[in-house]
Amino acid sequence: MAEQHSPVVMDTDLDDAGLVHALDVTWGTRRGFWGAIATVDHKVIARRYIVTAFVFLMLGGVLALAMRLQLAQPEARIIDPDRYNQIFTMHGSNMMFLFAVPVMEAMAVYLVPLMIGTRNIAFPRLNAFSYWVFLAGGILLWLSFLLDAAPDVGWFAYVPLAGPEYGPGKRADIWAQMITFTELSALAIAVEIVVTVFTQRAPGMSLDRIPLFVWAMLVTAFLVIMAMPAIMFASSTLIMDRLVGTHFYNPAEGGDALLYQHLFWFFGHPEVYIIFLPAVGMVSTILPTFVQRPVFGYLPLVMALIATGILSFGLWVHHMFVVGLPRLGESFFTASSMAIALPAGIQIFCWLATIWAGRPIFKVPMLFIIGFIVTFVIGGMTGVMVASVPFDTQVHDTYFVVAHFHYVLVGGAVFPLLAAVYYWFPKMTGRMMSEVLGRWAFWLIFAGFHLTFFPMHILGLQGMPRRIYTYQPELPWSGLNLFVSVSSIVLAAGFLIFFIDALRSWRSGQPAGDNPWNAPTLEWATSSPPPSPNFCFIPVVGDRNPLWSTPGALAVASGLRVDRRELLVTSVVEALPQARESSARNSVWPFWAALATSVMLVWSMFSPWAVIWGSMPIAVTLIGWFWPKGTPEDDS
Amino acid sequence: MSRHVVLDVSHLPMHATGTASPTWWGTCAFMLIEGSGFSLAVAVYLYLMSLAPMWPIDAPPPDLWPGTILTGLLVVSVIPNLLVSRWARQENLQRVRFGLIVMSFMGVIPLVFRGFEFPALHVFWDDSAYGSITWTILGLHTTHILTDIVDTLVLTALMFSRHADNTRRFGDVQDNCLYWNFVVLTWLPLYACLYWVPRL
Numbered sequence: 056m057a058e059q060h061s062p063v064v065m066d067t068d069l070d071d072a073g074l075v076h077a078l079d080v081t082w083g084t085r086r087g088f089w090g091a092i093a094t095v096d097h098k099v100i101a102r103r104y105i106v107t108a109f110v111f112l113m114l115g116g117v118l119a120l121a122m123r124l125q126l127a128q129p130e131a132r133i134i135d136p137d138r139y140n141q142i143f144t145m146h147g148s149n150m151m152f153l154f155a156v157p158v159m160e161a162m163a164v165y166l167v168p169l170m171i172g173t174r175n176i177a178f179p180r181l182n183a184f185s186y187w188v189f190l191a192g193g194i195l196l197w198l199s200f201l202l203d204a205a206p207d208v209g210w211f212a213y214v215p216l217a218g219p220e221y222g223p224g225k226r227a228d229i230w231a232q233m234i235t236f237t238e239l240s241a242l243a244i245a246v247e248i249v250v251t252v253f254t255q256r257a258p259g260m261s262l263d264r265i266p267l268f269v270w271a272m273l274v275t276a277f278l279v280i281m282a283m284p285a286i287m288f289a290s291s292t293l294i295m296d297r298l299v300g301t302h303f304y305n306p307a308e309g310g311d312a313l314l315y316q317h318l319f320w321f322f323g324h325p326e327v328y329i330i331f332l333p334a335v336g337m338v339s340t341i342l343p344t345f346v347q348r349p350v351f352g353y354l355p356l357v358m359a360l361i362a363t364g365i366l367s368f369g370l371w372v373h374h375m376f377v378v379g380l381p382r383l384g385e386s387f388f389t390a391s392s393m394a395i396a397l398p399a400g401i402q403i404f405c406w407l408a409t410i411w412a413g414r415p416i417f418k419v420p421m422l423f424i425i426g427f428i429v430t431f432v433i434g435g436m437t438g439v440m441v442a443s444v445p446f447d448t449q450v451h452d453t454y455f456v457v458a459h460f461h462y463v464l465v466g467g468a469v470f471p472l473l474a475a476v477y478y479w480f481p482k483m484t485g486r487m488m489s490e491v492l493g494r495w496a497f498w499l500i501f502a503g504f505h506l507t508f509f510p511m512h513i514l515g516l517q518g519m520p521r522r523i524y525t526y527q528p529e530l531p532w533s534g535l536n537l538f539v540s541v542s543s544i545v546l547a548a549g550f551l552i553f554f555i556d557a558l559r560s561w562r563s564g565q566p567a568g569d570n571p572w573n574a575p576t577l578e579w580a581t582s583s584p585p586p587s588p589n590f591c592f593i594p595v596v597g598d599r600n601p602l603w604s605t606p607g608a609l610a611v612a613s614g615l616r617v618d619r620r621e622l623l624v625t626s627v628v629e630a631l632p633q634a635r636e637s638s639a640r641n642s643v644w645p646f647w648a649a650l651a652t653s654v655m656l657v658w659s660m661f662s663p664w665a666v667i668w669g670s671m672p673i674a675v676t677l678i679g680w681f682w683p684k685g686t687p688e689d690d691s
Numbered sequence: 692m693s694r695h696v697v698l699d700v701s702h703l704p705m706h707a708t709g710t711a712s713p714t715w716w717g718t719c720a721f722m723l724i725e726g727s728g729f730s731l732a733v734a735v736y737l738y739l740m741s742l743a744p745m746w747p748i749d750a751p752p753p754d755l756w757p758g759t760i761l762t763g764l765l766v767v768s769v770i771p772n773l774l775v776s777r778w779a780r781q782e783n784l785q786r787v788r789f790g791l792i793v794m795s796f797m798g799v800i801p802l803v804f805r806g807f808e809f810p811a812l813h814v815f816w817d818d819s820a821y822g823s824i825t826w827t828i829l830g831l832h833t834t835h836i837l838t839d840i841v842d843t844l845v846l847t848a849l850m851f852s853r854h855a856d857n858t859r860r861f862g863d864v865q866d867n868c869l870y871w872n873f874v875v876l877t878w879l880p881l882y883a884c885l886y887w888v889p890r891l
Contacts, residue, residue, distance in 0.1 A: 065701060067701075177713045177716075177717065178713070178717060242724055245720070246717055246720040246721060246724075249716065249720050250713045250716045250717050250720060253716050254707070254711070254712075254713045254716055255713070258698055258700075280720060280723050280724050280727065281723070281727045283724075284724060284725075284727040284728040284731055285727075285731055287728070288728060288731050288732065288735070292823075292827070295816075295823070295827070296823075299816065299817065300816070300817035301816050301817060301820075301822075301823035301826075301827070302817070302818075302819055302820045302822075302823050303735075303739075303820060303823050303824070305820070308748075308818075308819045308820055309739060309742070309743050309748045309819045309820035309821055310739070310820040310823070311738070311739065311742055311820075314735065314738055314739070317738070318731070318735070321731075569692065580692060592694060592696070593700075595697050595698050607692055607693060608692065608693045608694070608695060609692050609693070609694045609695075610694070610695060610696075610697040610698075611694045611695070611696055611697070611698075612696070612697070612698035612699070612700050613696045613698070613699055613700070613701070614698075614699045614700040614701030614702070614703075615700060615701075616705075621705075623700060623703075624707040624711055624712075624713065626711070632698070632700050632703055633703065633707055633711040634703050634704045634705070634706060634707035634708075634711060635700060635701075635703045635704070635705050636705075636706060636707045636712075636713065637705070637706070674841055678845055681845075682845075682849070683849070683854040683857075683859075683860075685853075685854065689854065689857065689859060690705055690706075691704075691705050691706035691857050691858035691859045
């Protein structure tokens with residue numbers, strides 16, 4: 056039943072200019088400080104997320120350079136052991152929790168609604184909340200580093216080192232609570248993505264027409280939903296062991312230190328795929344544009360994504376091969392670790408077939424994709440090697456493993472991410488990035504990466520352990536370490552050029568136009584950058600590559616209101632239109648809720664009562680958030 | 692890019708209901724998160740049990756009566772809950788108001804018995820790993836009940852406000868009922884785990 060508002064305005068009542076203006080009034084972000092705080096536009100929030108995550112990448116990179124400086128020569132005294140422990144812990148935690156996962160989810164927050172042809176992400180206020188919580192978690196971690204009180208227990212914070220007996224002070228608590236912040240924000244986005252993909256796709260975009268990046272993000276979102284509770288359980292029980300004297304990880308009272316490792320890796324291994332699956336989704340989406348033909352093997356690619364997602368839950372014990380588990384268990388996890396190479400292989404062959412059958416255009420995004428394939432295959436092969444228990448026992452906790460996971464994570468996720476930034480930058484900013492600087496960035500990053508990380512395999516085979524702050528001159532590692540450290544400068548120079556290119560192009564790059572790459576998916580059917588409501592009319596889709604099947608023309612739906620935030624809800628399988636649903640307006644409440652949540656979480660590191668007293672302001676802010684305001688969005 | 696209109700959606704309802712509703716899917720996704728969390732808690736319970744030479748560790752099994760009464764109350768509460776959901780589907784405001792008041796009580800009363808459940812465990816959280824996991828499971832589910840009570844109370848207030856007579860609100864009521872069913876359903880394996888597994 057409708058309450059009384061200003062008259063209803065439909066999109067068919069207005070001419071083009073009037074429609075654009077009216078939609079902008081309804082969907083726009085107000086100027087000024089409070090406008091920025093209150094916005095729920097998925098593009099604005101995603102942009103913040105991406106920029107923040109890249110700032111964390113820079114900071115984490117600086118830490119990596121600091122470690123390389125220290126390790127460049129034996130017996131160096133530049134960084135003391137305690138600071139070094141903090142630095143490698145910060146580097147890992149920062150890169151995993153503040154950069155890799157958030158940046159992938161942020162790309163999805165920007166792109167998924169555009170790619171499926173809707174006007175905003177589902178639960179836009181939750182989206183705003185998620186960003187503020189993420190930001191608070193990042194500030195918490197880095198503030199502790201500035202105060203020389205950062206976590207020093209590794210990015211996994213194993214007990215007993217992180218437990219009450221060996222981890223005095225608040226360092227491990229800060230790590231554990233940073234986990235709560237970032238997982239909370241990741242879970243929020245995962246829910247939004249699942250619901251957006253299930254209910255808000257453009258009419259006609261049946262399940263077999265969803266862009267592969269969107270499929271990848273859907274599978275990733277389910278991984279987040281099922282894996283992240285494990286790490287929240289682990290980090291919360293760790294804090295409880297430290298703060299209120301529970302005994303989860305205390306063997307003297309019936310607890311078990313290995314339980315922590317199980318919980319951590321039950322999350323930690325899917326985590327690798329939470330970072331990797333979005334990246335392969337990006338590759339599968341970008342590649343067709345640069346060979347100008349549809350991707351080869353859409354169905355096997357989707358099945359590979361789903362299979363990887365399922366298998367990723369059966370691998371966690373391969374991180375624990377040296378802790379002394381039953382043989383049968385180890386054999387099972389060796390088999391499953393090798394089995395996951397199959398869906399990865401299927402994807403590689405589908406991409407190769409796509410390139411084979413098309414005409415490759417070697418622009419910068421394509422270079423990063425080729426760099427990804429080469430690097431990831433090497434990382435995948437060392438992955439199959441460490442899946443074998445006898446080999447893993449030899450190289451466990453050595454630089455071989457450091458090399459392996461950087462090949463998989465940087466090669467497997469950061470290269471596709473950089474391809475994605477070069478590819479979608481024009482859509483996000485309306486400007487092209489420089490092809491010349493991009494090539495410099497690619498070659499420096501690609502060469503710098505391999506020169507930095509390949510020798511680490513050899514260092515590992517020579518027995519150099521991870522996480523040591525220095526080594527003696529008589530050990531045979533100094534030459535390669537110096538080489539690695541010098542190479543890391545090349546890698547850093549590549550990233551520096553990338554950042555300069557991004558900043559320069561944002562300000563004064565060549566105007567991009569709507570579809571500079573002649574790409575086939577829906578995000579290119581709107582202007583660059585897209586207007587607040589994304590599309591003036593919701594597109595209607597007839598196949599997988601709508602912009603290629605009818606070049607220059609777009610089928611659309613009309614009949615939506617423009618005086619309220621309205622979008623189309625469609626059915627899960629066939630995307631048949633079901634309703635004109637409203638989308639939440641801008642609101643400052645998510646910001647206050649995030650602030651209240653942050654206060655409670657930080658307070659609870661010091662007192663268990665914070666959970667009770669701190670929950671009350673959260674409840675108040677949530678009621679403020681959800682209480683209807685009598686806006687047209689409340690009409691039904 | 693030229694556009695041609697191929698579909699008119701102006702006849703569609705202004706609010707998606709039931710399984711078409713994004714809120715319904717969102718509730719399901721949150722239930723999956725919480726379900727994963729509870730499953731993990733039970734897995735941790737069984738893991739710790741498998742390691743212990745005797746279970747429970749240095750404590751008798753919990754007393755049955757408060758937990759069993761609470762379980763009975765929760766199961767019974769499903770009946771008015773389903774009725775409220777049906778009345779909400781029928782958009783019968785008077786009955787929904789009445790039903791929500793009933794459901795507010797049906798949420799609060801079990802909490803009284805929950806208060807007796809903690810001492811009935813005969814163990815404290817800092818006595819042993821057994822105490823830690825039982826208090827954690829019970830604490831998690833108490834949070835679960837509390838969250839839904841606050842939700843139900845706010846919704847009850849909302850249904851007495853000027854915003855009440857709206858399909859959207861009735862959808863909120865149905866989603867709240869769905870969530871309460873989930874609260875009850877998750878308790879059953881937790882009840883079996885906490886009270887009957889130690890007696891095996």
